[in-house]
Amino acid sequence: MQPAAVAKLEPDQVESVLRAAVLAPSTHNTQPWLFRCSPGAIELHADLTRALPATDPDRRELLLSCGAALFNLRTAITALGIHPATVLLPRREEPTLLATVRPLALRAPDARVTRLAKAIPHRHTNRMPFTATPVPGHLLADLRRAAEVEHAWMPVLDQEQRDQLRSLAEKAHQVQVADAEFLAEWRRWTRRTPGSRDGVPLAAAGVVSGEDWTLRDFGSNGARGPAGGDEPLVVVLGSFGDQAVDRLRAGQALQRVLLTATAAGLDASFISQPVEVPEVRRELHHLLGGGLWPQMILRVGYGSPASWTPRRPLREVMVSV
Structure with a gap:
């Protein structure tokens, strides 16, 4: 050969x-x-x-x-x-x-x-509320196939599982807001000065809906915005292993899903609290049947235009041979 x-x-x-x-x-x-x-x-x-x-x-x-x-x-x-x-x-x-x-x-x-x-x-990550327009079934199928191509799996939650996930998200949120080190780290990266090339600038932070648990508070003072209407599509991206190589593959699957969504005119953002708190992530692992490790949770739908986050110049991310 x-x-x-x-x-x-x-x-x-x-x-x-x-x-x-x-x-x-x-x-x-x-x-x-x-x-x-x-x-x-x-x-x-x-x-x-x-x-x-x-x-x-x-x-x-x-x-x-x-x-x-x-x-x-x-x-x-x-x-x-x-x-x-x-x-x-x-x-x-x-x-x-x-x-x-x-x-x-x-x-x-x-x-x-x-x-x-x-x-x-x-x-780009759209942290703003989405409209009530549902994601068509054929586009959801495309997103699931995109995950599978990269050796990941993306089950869609039924209403009972969504309710349980909402409870897990709220539980994880309470754990995180009680952690002074977490809050300091969060503020350090989400309250950046104008012109900063990393972190989440306030213009891209979005708002918190009083009704929509799928939105996270990246605002400057925790002010609540208007309700975001019907809840968007929520999907879990998971892998069948949880070692470093599985996580790298899951990241590739995540991006294929996101680009597939973008190409179809969909917006997406992350619901990360339940996978950031270890004990809550384990509960979600069991909720999914115990065979799938949750790597990220996505909200997907149709949103209004949102600001983009900046990127560092290439010279800062390249190292010499």
């Missing part, structure tokens, strides 16, 4: 695919990734200086964020007509090295990849 031919990314292509990678979502917009580029590969590293010890003590969400960036990178390379040969956690002795991506033989991208790549710059 002949080895696959090696393709080369030109400097402008490297810049282009990295600009796509950094548009991935991350907890509190911490952007916890670094990239090392060589002529034959792009390495994705975790930037542990941007970890959130109070919110994410086991760095699970950091791995999800980096997995989402990896999916953007893979998609952008594929859209160039180049196959991104990807290896997760390639060197056990270097735990911050999360993946290597090597450009291989040229191949024509299919229409689905092109559609996802075009959605990358348009995807």
Whole structure:
């Protein structure tokens, strides 16, 4: 069997695919990734200086964020007509090295990849209330298939499970607001000065609905906004394992789902409290039948335009060989 031919990314292509990678979502917009580029590969590293010890003590969400960036990178390379040969956690002795991506033989991208790549710059987390317009069944099926392509699963909750999830979200919220370290970390990343290139600026923070438990308080003073109407579609993204490699895969699945939603005209944001509090996450694990590890909860629907979160310049996320 002949080895696959090696393709080369030109400097402008490297810049282009990295600009796509950094548009991935991350907890509190911490952007916890670094990239090392060589002529034959792009390495994705975790930037542990941007970890959130109070919110994410086991760095699970950091791995999800980096997995989402990896999916953007893979998609952008594929859209160039180049196959991104990807290896997760390639060197056990270097735990911050999360993946290597090597450009291989040229191949024509299919229409689905092109559609996802075009959605990358348009995807953003919409923390505002959604309209009451339901998500059509065929689009929900597309989102579920997107998760499965990346080795994840996305069950849709029935009303009883939604009610239980709401209780879990409220329980997790109470745990977090009673934690001084969590609150200090939250404020540090969600009350940024104008012009800051990370964190969640107030313009993108959204409002808290008095009725909608799926919205989280990112506002400056906890003021409640108007009710958000009917509750949006809520789905859980889960994996069948819970090791580092499973979390990286879940992050890639998460981003494929989000880009699929964006391409279909849908908005999405995260309900993260139940998966951030360990004991509540275990309860959710059992609620899902015990075979699926919940990695993230999404609210999906049709929203009004919302502000985008900024990104750091590429020079800050690239490390020399």
